[in-house]
Amino acid sequence: AKSDGRAHYKLFSEGMDQTIFEQIKLEQRLRKAVLHSDFYINYQPIIDMSTGSITSVEALLRWRDPELGVISPDKFIPIAEETGLIDALGKWVLEQALCDLARWHKHGHKISLAINVSGRQCINHQGESFSQILSKALIQYGIAPRYLHIEITETMLIDDEVQCLQTLEEVSSLGVDIYLDDFGTGYSSLAYLKGFPISVLKIDKSFIESALESNKDANLVKAIIIMGQSLQLKLVSEGVETQQQWDFLQKLGCDYAQGYFMSRPLSGKGLLSYLESKKEV
Ligand code: C2E
Ligand code: CA
Ligand code: CA
Ligand code: CA
Helix, strand or coil, rough: CHHHHHHHHHHHHHHHHHHHHHHHHHHCCCCCCHHCCCCEEEEEEEECCCCEEEEEEEEEEEEECCCCEEEEEHHHHHHHHHHHHHHHHHHHHHHHHHHHHHHHHHHCCCCCCECCCCCCHHHCEEEEEEHHHHHHHHHHHCCCHHEEEEEEEEHHHHCCCHHHHHHHHHHHHHEEEEEEEEEEECCCCHHHHHHCCCCCEEEEEHHHHHCCCCCHHHHHHHHHHHHHHCCEEEEEEEEECCCCHHHHHHHEEEEEEEECCCCCCHHHHHHHHHHHCCCCC
16 A cells, blocks of 8 residues: 555646746746846837827836746746745736836826736735725826726636725725736626726737637627726726737727737837837827
8 A cells, every 4th residue: 555655646747847936946036037127118009099199018027037037927926926026927917017107108108008907906904905005106206196007807706706895996096097918818797897997998819819719709709898898997908919900890880909019018118219100299
């Protein structure tokens, strides 16, 4: 029986070894990266579909490790959330992005900024609430709250409904709008969402990707837009990669679009050139 147990253990550990080892290594490097600020932000334009002009940018975090190269946020954000490093990292993103936004405003580009927020950031830390963190940073960089949006996900709402609702009410009363990200991939219904102070839905890019290939997905996108409109919500489509997708969404009355068709995520400098090139004369 003993050797049996060992055999099982061996089988189990061999399968797990690789991933656990990788996780631990990434976690160690991530801790270092937070100390050294080995991060930078890319900004992706969000376009008003009725005017074609840029209204806002989404801040997308990047990590460049000296050894491992650039690591995707899909890989390191979950680790940052598990380890609590997301608190420091989230603050860094907020301040860096507001600093960049202040510079664009100085150049006369009065765009807004969208920041991705993890569930953990909604919980009070050391007596400081998330809305206090936002409000302090806004004052520090001289930005009016209406120029800042936060993007949250459905899973985050479900994970800690009570705490989350309170935080979002506070954020919303600051004048910072709340966008619901990856809409359609979670479990919530629009009726449930009515209880939260959400003003914009971002339709997940998986639906946009297949909308022109599958009738079912095209109808799903239509239904989301119609329901969103009837609840007085604005709609953003993400992952717009082609003219055909743009035309399809514009016809349906989608308000905003984001995707490679208009622009890839850009460096801060790259975004400023983009803004300068689109400037009306
Ligand atoms: P997300 O918030 O859904 O961001 C959209 C993702 O779609 C980004 O991936 C963006 O680069 C990508 N994308 C934009 N346009 C297109 C397109 O036309 N086609 C395709 N295929 N993709 C497009 P990215 O930058 O790798 O970010 C992945 C995720 O990491 C984000 O998904 C977000 O959930 C998370 N994330 C990024 N920055 C932060 C952050 O500062 N804080 C937190 N908590 N999460 C972040
Ligand atoms: Ca987002
Ligand atoms: Ca998204
Ligand atoms: Ca996503």
